[in-house]
Amino acid sequence: MTTLLIFTDLDGTLLDHHTYSFKPALAALQSLKTFSIPCVINTSKTFVELVSLRQELNHQDAFIVENGSAVYIPKNLALSIDETLEDCGEYWRKSFGPRRDELIELTNDKQEQYTFRRFSEMTWQELVSITGLSEENAKQAMQREFTEPMVWTDSNLALNALRDDLAPFGVQIQKGGRFAHLMGEHCDKANAMLWLKELYEQQSDEDVTTMALGDGENDIGMLSKADIPVVIRSPVHAPPEIPNRCDAWLSDAYGPEGWAQAINKVLIQQGIL
Template sequence: MAQLLVFTDLDGTLLDHHDYNFDAAVPTLKTLAMMEIPCIINTSKTFAELVVLRKALNLNTPFISENGAAVWIPKGQLNCTEPLIETDTFWLKPFGPAREQLTELAQGFAEQFSFTPFSELSSADVMHLTGLTEAEAEAAMERHFTEPLVWRDSPLALERFRKELEPHGIQAQKGGRFVHLMGSQCDKAKAMAWLKEQYQQQSASPVTVIALGDGENDIGMLKAADIPVLIRSPKHLPPQIPGRHNILLTEKCGPAGWSEALNQILIREGVI
């Protein structure tokens, strides 16, 4: 039997879009843990946010932060052969430049386009924009490899902005609430593929990836997954996934849809 890996977005997927609740997903999270199927967060959120959320979700698996900008592997898991950066409790694999380079670049476009970088916001501003508590907002502002923008310009202007960024090796990905500046090699799909390979090197069975997401910044991850799941959103229409015709689109939204889809897949795969 193939080893299953579950890669999941958070906001609007495992977490409710409006209040970040995940109660509907708890039984399925327990099933994954019982069946020893790694549940790997793949999100725009920061390391500081995810340290707290992983405890709440009762997860101890590796995770991917800031839209694929970095993979964090708990020490004692996945003995990788390539050199990684050592921190107190994690091994770090970065995929892009430091945040400081991104904020400096953004300043050069401030007169050409209408946006506000995260680095210019207060924690109160972030609380207002996201509904986070003060502590959660401060954690969201502790970024290492990306710089979110409050985009106030048109979609057409965003496309022009993206073209302006290309020569600098920087991209702008649109998430659920913000536009995220990051290195051109930062991508949820690339980080997922790298982490899948680490598991494959240590598994005698083929690794099958289930990926769940709801937004534009999940398209690459879903396109690259063996089993892609598009979580229905209360806010926007499901994005198109080019080249894939076997997308599982949930009936329910957020964590209820997340559990709905995973339970169907686990039954189909003969796991439960």
């Protein structure tokens, strides 16, 4: 027997790219709850953003924020954890990288060489105009702990040059759907997923099979390390290539509709549905 463990991106995957709706995925989400299959959110969003969104989704499982920078585990999950984690009220937190203020300080003098604008320099109104988020959601998105997103308006060549500049400081840049994210070198959706997978394996006598669903460049690491990688079609960009994974699924439908199709497919394959 194997235990199924789901990891999912949000924007453009479980949430519609344009409307942020998850309605087409509700029945599939309910199926996961019915069969006690953990569904771990693995997103570039912040902890503050996820507090309200998890309530809307009735999400009870662990979640990973800011592109793999930290894992939050609800204390009521009663997972036994060997290492010492940070106590964050209702959650235990495992963080993988430096704090946001260090990232801001490191890039303060880089704007003379490159053309970009960081979240810390924007108003919430500017963020609303870029993303279409509501005022409340934009303000939540700006409350970051471990990453600093940038609107990158320079070339890809320049982006790679900045990557090289920051690498000696243990900082990387990951490109998402709308933003380039400054973050610690060990902050990665894949690292956080594998850490959590190991935690679940310690609780169970069964093998853990991971299924990961994502639509963007910043999901490639997570998808490449999952047992079942699922690329969700996007209405705005081509599907990312998953290196060395000719077994990756590509959804027929976009966003949450494609997400639901993939979840139902795996439940049938595993003999659960």
